[in-house]
Amino acid sequence: MKNIEVVAAIIEHEGKYLATQRGYGDYKGQWEFPGGKMEPGEAREEALIREIREELRMEIVPERWLCTTEYDYPTFHLTMHCYLCRIVEGTPQLTEHLAARWLAPGELHSVEWLPADVEVVKKLRG
Numbered sequence: 001m002k003n004i005e006v007v008a009a010i011i012e013h014e015g016k017y018l019a020t021q022r023g024y025g026d027y028k029g030q031w032e033f034p035g036g037k038m039e040p041g042e043a044r045e046e047a048l049i050r051e052i053r054e055e056l057r058m059e060i061v062p063e064r065w066l067c068t069t070e071y072d073y074p075t076f077h078l079t080m081h082c083y084l085c086r087i088v089e090g091t092p093q094l095t096e097h098l099a100a101r102w103l104a105p106g107e108l109h110s111v112e113w114l115p116a117d118v119e120v121v122k123k124l125r126g
Helices: 044-056 105-110 115-125
Strands: 002-013 016-022 035-037 059-072 076-089 097-103
Touching: 002 044, 002 059, 002 115, 016 105, 035 044, 044 059, 044 076, 044 097, 059 115, 076 115, 097 105, 105 115
Parallel strands: 002 076
Antiparallel strands: 002 016, 002 035, 016 097, 059 076
């Protein structure tokens, strides 16, 4: 089974977290925390800043590591490193996602999360 390692930004703003709806692939329409794959030699935090700049046209600062989740999808194993982040500049501009929503901790259950993101949601609601 193929192993994929990614980073995810848990962007908090005014007590809410940014959720994005996937706009492509097998899991199109499901919700996730934004992020993506690291490039060779790229640090996790650098990858997060780059991915959010590309996907959402925002500048963020990763403030601290939250958790790493592991999930076996049917065709690959995912390792996802999650960081709590704050916005430095900008508002979400969707370039790859169908939608974005700011969700309070009590609203996190209101969207259909990708399986790997469910553990992160539990941690945030915790």
